[in-house]
Every structure is written in structure tokens, then in C-alpha cells.
Amino acid sequence: MADHPESPTSFEPSDAALRQAIELLFYAYRDFTSDPDAILNEYGFGRAHHRVVHFIGRNPGITVSDLLAILKITKQSLSRVLSQLVREGFVRQQQGSRDRRQRLLHLTEKGAELDHRLEAPQRVRFAAAFREAGPEAAAAYRKVLAGLINADERARILAAIDRP
Amino acid sequence: MADHPESPTSFEPSDAALRQAIELLFYAYRDFTSDPDAILNEYGFGRAHHRVVHFIGRNPGITVSDLLAILKITKQSLSRVLSQLVREGFVRQQQGSRDRRQRLLHLTEKGAELDHRLEAPQRVRFAAAFREAGPEAAAAYRKVLAGLINADERARILAAIDRP
DNA sequence: GAAGTATGTCAACAGGACTGACCTAAAAAA
DNA sequence: TTTTTTAGGTCAGTCCTGTTGACATACTTC
Secondary structure (H helix, E strand, C coil): CCCCCCCHHHCCCCHHHHHHHHHHHHHHHHHHCHHHHHHHHHHCCCHHHHHHHHHHHHCCCECHHHHHHHHCCCHHHHHHHHHHHHHCCCEEEEECCCCCCCEEEEECHHHHHHHHHHHHHHHHHHHHHHHHHCHHHHHHHHHHHHHHCCHHHHHHHHHHHHCC | CCCCCCCHHHCCCCHHHHHHHHHHHHHHHHHHCHHHHHHHHHHCCCHHHHHHHHHHHHCCCECHHHHHHHHCCCHHHHHHHHHHHHHCCCEEEEECCCCCCCEEEEECHHHHHHHHHHHHHHHHHHHHHHHHHCHHHHHHHHHHHHHHCCHHHHHHHHHHHHCC
16 A cells, blocks of 8 residues: 655645544543633633624624524524523524514624623634744645535635624 | 745744734644544534543553642543543543542543544544655644743643554 | 424423541552 | 551542423524
8 A cells, every 4th residue: 555645636634633633632522622612710600601792793794593603503502502692691683674584683782892801812822823833834824714604605604703 | 945034043933923823723622622522512522532542541540649649620620521431431530549548530441442432533633734745844843833832831741642 | 384493391201420537458568 | 466558448528510390581584
């Protein structure tokens, strides 16, 4: 079995490299989520609240069903978290004008503030990692992570996160 | 592209790049865990069982406290999952010879089989992502993800996952 | 008018994390 | 040797977050 480690057209990652990649993702995610988790705790919130606040912040006016498609959870799960955020004044709902059944979701000022607080440590972490690894590595990160996303959604998601 | 606006010694990632990086990690992790989750469901297990089986598989003879340090959960949380795995014959415990208080953990054959089943789809996913992105990107992925790990543990973890 | 859609709600349940308290046995230190 | 620390286990209760299933309402579309 001859391998061609330099040939770009037939690069086959080793078993060890794959195992390392899997473990790195575990450790990185574990620590990456630990900072916001601590902040959420102050509010009596959990990781689900973070995700909801984040994606409403990035997509003001998003509908409930679009949010469900992003999070891939049931509407009952979302409902509990979302109604809590609405009740406590972090999210406001606005009736859709085109379709009045829709509740278009927006962050309140309080919600935007929470969003930024939660995002800050994650930005810091990535900024340090990217600075250390260099600009090419940052681009490569993007390429690899995109490759982990389900193929049928990849293009749509990349387009969505690429918006200004 | 000879002249970059950023010199390599003072690369400062943009806000947009950081936001993208954060979202990519969410989407990638969401899909990356979905395949093993489906398999675990067959056994009546959850994601916690996967982590335990994986790290015992990678570290045969690991002690309970070392496993706790990796997972960063409480021993009560681990206990439920671990005792279930032992009871159902996926993990066996062996008294330590040097220190007889220790219960050194090993996978049984059944456990090793489950480990491989759970790992397979994740290997496939990474193999595809690395093949597509190329060997340099694979190395860059490793660098960036390592940079996300808490600094005080980074060296130890990198050494651990680097073993053959 | 009928059918489908967007959203919400109630109820019941499971997994997996937590805290706090308490226990045993063995090793290490005084 | 006595004391303290360490490795591990266990019981009880709580919280967050996910699940299914059933049902309701308002609205759009055909």
C-alpha cells in the first residue's frame, strides 16, 4: 500500500489524525462553552438560552420555525426557553405583517446586552487561537468545520453566516 | 497576493470572522454528534455514555478520578453512567495493584465494539472534511482547536492525544 | 368552504448535569 | 501508631433541556 502524502489529489488522513481531530473537538467544545455557561448561571439560564439569544441576535425578525430549523430541536423545547426569555424581557415578539400568524423575534436592549456578554469570552478565545495560528489557519479552520456540517445544509449555512 | 494588510506578527481577526468561527463550531458540533446519538439511542444510552466509552477505549486502565478530570463532571454524574455500562457488560473494573483503592477501567469486547461503532461515522465525517480541505488545513485545524482549550491544560492534553 | 401552515400549550417523561451529605477502604503522613 | 488524606461509592433532591403525543387557534391559500 503506497501512500502519497504530498499528492493533494489523494490525501488520506491517518487513523491517528482522525482520532486526534475527534478528541480535539471534544476538548475545545468543552472549554469553549464553559465561560458562557458560568455567565448564564447568574441569570438562572442554560445553554439553550444562549443559543436562542445568539441566533435571534444574528437574525433579527427571525420566525419561530426558522429558529427551530437552526437549532434542530422540537418546538416544545424551544417554547419553554423562548417564553422564559420573553417573560423576563430579553426577547420581544412582533406580529408578522405579511403573515400575521408569525411572531417575529427580536432582542430587547437587555437581550442584546446579554448576547454580547455571552459572546465576549468566545470571541476572546477564538481571537487568541487565530492570532496564534495565523490567517491561513483561520481560513483552514473554516474549511474543515464547514466540511463537518451535513452536506445538504452546508451551502445554505455558509451563505447565512457569510452575510455582513 | 504578495502583500497582506496584516503582517504575520500582528494578525487581528475581524469581528465578522470571529462570529463566523463561533457559529461554525455550533453547526459542526450539532451535526457531528447527531450520528452517534442515533446509534446510542438503540442501546438506551446518551451522549455521556459515548464520552465514557471513548475515553476508556483510548486510555485502557484509566482511573475514575482521571476520567473525571477529562470529562469535567461530578463523580455522581459519572457514577450513574459508568455503573450502567459496567452492569450491562461494556466496561469492566479491575482493582489496582499498586493502589488497591483504584478501580482501573477497561472496555470489554462488547464495549470495544460499541466504541468502534460510535466512532465510525465521526471518522468518516472528518476524513471527508480533511480530504476536501487538504493536509495543511488538517494541521491548521489542529492548531486552532488546540488554541481553544484552556491554556493551563493545553500542553497536557496535546501530549495525551499525540500518543500512538 | 376546506385544507394546510405557524404557533402555542398541556402533560408526561428521560437524560444528564448539579449540590450536599455521608460512607468505606486504603494509602500517606504525623 | 494514630491521624489525615485520597479513591471511590451512594443516597436524595433539584434543574435544565431534550423527547412524544394530543390538542387548540389564528391565519393563509386553494
